[in-house]
Amino acid sequence: MNVFIKNILRFTVILLLQVLILNKITLRWWSEPSGFPIFIPYVYPLFILLLPFETPVWALLILGFIMGISVDTFMNTAGMHACAAVLIAYLRTNVLSALLPRNLSEYSGQHPSIKSMGWMPFLVYSTFLILLHHFVFFGIELWNFSNFGALLLKVCVSAVTSMLFIIVYLLLFTRQNTARI
Amino acid sequence: MRNFILFIRRFFNLILFLGLEIVCIVLIEHTNTLQGNDIVSSANAVAGIVYKKQSDVVYYFGLRKMNDSLLNENATLRKKLDLLHSVDTLKDSVVHISITSNDTTKHVVKYADYLYQTARVINNSTNASDNYITINRGYNDGVSKNMAVLSGTGIVGRVEHVSAHFASVLSVLSAKLKVSAKLKDGTNGFVVWDEKGADILTMIDVPQQISVKKGDTIYTNNFSLYFPPDIMIGTVIKTEVEKKKGMQIISLLSSTNFHKLQYVYVVDNKMAMEKKQLEDSTGKSK
Structure with missing residues (x-):
């Protein structure tokens, strides 16, 4: 499949998944009345994480912005998601080149995935960027750093949950090449 | 160069x-300003249509619940209607005073003029720190910014963004919305939300000496520019005294079930503009 069509499809699937299903899920880890704030898993940064290796940074930025602003439109958070998404789109290349053994230009025609990078590097890559994304997003949403511990707790807990959903998504939507020889 | x-x-x-x-x-x-942008909001046409399609599917699963809630609402309305109609037959003489439109002495609230419209909820969130509801009415149907939104059982929120066919409503479950409210005995205060869950609201600014019992009902009062008076907000579940300010903090169980909203009423207060202008001109606006 053409890489453009593939990514447009992925954009639509991830956006609808985020907006129509995940936004309706309310999660809380323990339910005392004054306990932990409720949160929802954010899977849409995965679209930015999975763009091909050779995507230029300006394209990453613009695609990240479009993804963020679409989620913002659906969630009435004007700009908050876009802000976090643009940041991780900008840092993506640096994180990738720090993690991969070879130069990025040598991976032509591939995109970051468990198959092309291996489990550990991919998990480190996505966890780092997801944590950063959540930190920026919840920071902007709360905009009150007097209770920094609670903010960090919320970021960590929802990043772990988002990562679980991301791994489930990857396991579901990665084609198993070993099955057909 | x-x-x-x-x-x-x-x-x-x-x-x-x-x-x-x-x-x-x-x-x-x-x-964060009141005249925010309408493009990046769920009142936007594309988001509205997606949410409408989703709501068309999910709608059928809630029909039974909606039926029940409408029946309950009908029952309450009938009760109120009967209270207005019933005549004490044991009294000897029934004096019937017809109220004309010129009559200013009998009715304290003469210039209250509310227009109710129904709207369907096509998207609803309860888990963000500012929750929004999208409804399938826009300025083509006469919805405009700052109209109040009620459910059959209580208050819901205030219209914030409007497009041609959709509007997004800032729900009471938001730090941005503060509703003036009163206790059963008429003590005024404010109802806010502090993220304790989708059915717990908090009433603040109630003096310490007022006795509040568990199960008391809280209503909207006459002060609000948008909400009609005497709409139920919730019932008291817990009271605490804040020592520093000498005020009570009252936890309420909201009478609106925000998880299961299907139909709402959009209320247009025709007198809101005039009242706001007057209050602004005296410099004491809230």
């Missing part, structure tokens, strides 16, 4: 990054 172009080419990515971030920050800034 050549150096300048080289500079731009060298730092193009950084400049683009900073530019996009500035756009985001400007957008965030704008939503």
